Amino acid sequence: MIKKHQWNHLQVTITAGTLAVSLLLGLSGGTVSAATKEQPEIRAKNVIMLIPDGMSMDGTTLTRWYNGGKALALDEMASGLVRTYSADAAIADSAPAGTAFATGFKSHTGYVGVLPDQNTMPGLPKLAPGDAKKPVANIVEAARLAGKSTGIIATSEIMHATPADFSAHYPDRSNYDALSEQQVYAGMDVVLGGGATYFTPAGREDGEDLTKVIANSGYNIVKNTAELKASTSGKLWGMFADKAMANDMDRDPVKQPSIAEMTDKAIQVLSQNEEGFFLMVEGSKVDWAAHANDPIGIISEVNAFDDAVAKALAFAKADQNTLVIAATDHGNGGITIGDAGTTGTYDEEPLSTFIAPLKKAKATGEGLESKFNSKRTNIKAVMKQYYGITDLTAEEIATIKAAEKGKMNYAVGPMISKRAHIGWTTGGHTGGEVALYSYAPGGVQLTGVVENSDIAGYMASALQVDLANISKQLFVPAKTAFAAKGATVKWDATDARNPVVVVTKGNDTLRLPVFKNTADWNGKTVKLKGNVIHNGVQTYVPQDAVDLFS
Known part of the structure; x- marks a missing residue:
């Protein structure tokens, strides 16, 4: 028996210099911020949100030093901090963290676009009876119903947790059938990323041919960089890899476009709509590199993501009617510049101690896998050629030889980290605050310490859409x-x-x-x-x- 629908009236308005958040009785998945922070009035025809999944601040610092100290495009947008916890955990999974960004509600591990079973973290209101797992509207749905064009980009499979948070609803991020099918029928204008296999009958448990549905829905399906650039369609679906796309350092630029090229093309297409647009861009694999403790992967993906930020920022500055927000959903790996080996010498170590070993790498740990022969008898030669490492221990050689397919980054990441004195505390996510980056018309910025669930409200207010009302219409x-x-x-x-x-x-x-x-x-x-x-x-x-x- 389905219980009577009970809805929380969430009103988020950024006006007259004040962020007013009204949480009225009913559906209680929202967040009561630790402190009220006044925000500037922001109105924008377009919103671009960029998410470097799993990007900790030491990762951006390392990337900047790797680049010779040159400023990142992100740097001028730095404006505050984001709290990343989920509804019932201090350290968030990507699914509930992305759900907070997209819908304004914190959720539970693995839950995509739906409410949690309960709110247990301090400061969160009690969930109303019958509201567990209830779908809630995302900013893409609200923008679409307001007549705006919409799009999502990811370097992972497009139905991975974060892009799914902006385009689907289901309490299990691993159910690719459910998530991808919803994406196909979500009415978005631009979808670019990996995961082509999961739209084919062979890649699905339900046997549906969603690639055919996509084509019949009027999308121009593009599968490589040239096709992406050549497309003149107003509806564009890019399938650039069967599963996840390659790390940028390892990418074949003919077969796969960069995240910056995808962002640039998406903006070109979406900005044709006079009513405006919403675009979500995820640099998915910063997170994957951090899980593997692979600093080369992090540098590769942060740099690639930053190039995409540069594209969005350049458009926003020229357009002067676009809000750009960038924030990771959580930290990952506990990366540090300096490790236990520099405990007594940290303030004496030259920059080269940390950067010189990294500069020798010509591939990420993930990309390195294809360089070994089938029996991995060329380990010493490959590590010398691609990583400049000539002092492999017998244990390290054994680790590389035993690495499972798709897990080479987990084997070699720690090896180069050790030589560069890059520290790690975990192979999982971390619970600290992360950087908030923002740019609005006139150079206005969002500031202070904000909740991840506040971000949806900022975007909705800028676009003048009502997420609570959309939830009532759709669910x-x-x-x-x-x-x-x-x-x-x-x-x-x-x-x-x-x-x-x-x-x-x-x-x-x-x-x-x-x-x-x-x-x-x-x-x-x-x-x-x-x-x-x-x-x-x-x-x-x-x-x-x-x-x-x-």
């Missing part, structure tokens, strides 16, 4: 709403992998395929304002589906 509990119309709801699992919600009343029949925005109304196809969402417990439908029954 109506199906059973309750249709029962109120005198209709009967049944679950058709004839094809268990592609279930359909069937609603009947008299001679009227409405068939609602789960995770799609198309329905069959008495034999005719109708397009809904949003996707039909099933969270494993309940089904939610857009209000316009309910309104078909008079």
Whole structure:
């Protein structure tokens, strides 16, 4: 039985120099900030959010020194700090952290675009009964319904946690079938990244051919750099890798565009809409390098991400009607410049102690894997050629030889870190605050220490969209709403992998395929304002589906 829908009225407005956050009784997934911080009035036709997943501040510092001390594009945008904890943990997983950015609500590990089961962290309001796992609107949905163009970019699979947070709803980030299908039917204008396999029948448990659906929906599907640059379509879907794209240092520029090139192209396409646009850009693999304690991977991906920031910032400065926000969803690895080996000499070590070993590397740990022969009998030669390491220990050689496929960065990252005295505290995420970067028309910035869940409110206010109202429009509990119309709801699992919600009343029949925005109304196809969402417990439908029954 689906309980009666109870909604929190979340109003976030940045006006008259004050950020006013009203949390009224009802759905309680929002955040009460540790301190109220006045923010400047910001209005913008466009918003670009860039997320360098897992980028800790020592990682940006290391990258800057690697570049000879030259300022990053991010540097002039630095304006505050972001608190990254989730609904029930001090250290956040990417799924709830991205959900906070996209929707304004903190959530639980693995949960994409839905509320948590409970809020247990200090300062968070108690979750209302029946609200667990309830989908909540994201900024992409709000922008689309406001008539703006929308797009997402990632260097991972496009249905990975963070891009999915801005385009799908499901309490399991590993359910690529559910997430990718929603993305295909989400009505976005530009989608660029990896994960092509997961749109094919062979790569899906449900057997659907989503690549065909994408093509039939009017998208120009592009698969390499030249095709991306040549496209003149207003609807663009880039599939540049079967799974994740390569690290920038390892990338074949003919086969895969850089994240900067993807960002530049997306802005070109989306900015054609006079009503404006929203674009999310994720540098996904800073995080992957940090998990592996691979400093070369971090430098590669921070530099690539920063080039994308430069593209966004240049557009915003010329346009003067665009808000740009950059922030990572969490730290990762506990990276430090200096390790236990520099405890007694830290203030005597020249910069070259840390940078010179890194400058010898010609590939990230991930890219290095392809350089070894099948039996890995050339380990010494490869490490000398690509990393400048000539003093491998027997233990290190054994570690490289035993590395699993796809895990070479975990083997060699610590080796070069040791030689460069780059320290690490963990192979997982970290719970500290992260840097907030912002630029708004007139050079205005967001400042202070803010919650990750505040970011959605800043963006919504700038675009003048109401996320709470959009949630009411898009996520109506199906059973309750249709029962109120005198209709009967049944679950058709004839094809268990592609279930359909069937609603009947008299001679009227409405068939609602789960995770799609198309329905069959008495034999005719109708397009809904949003996707039909099933969270494993309940089904939610857009209000316009309910309104078909008079």
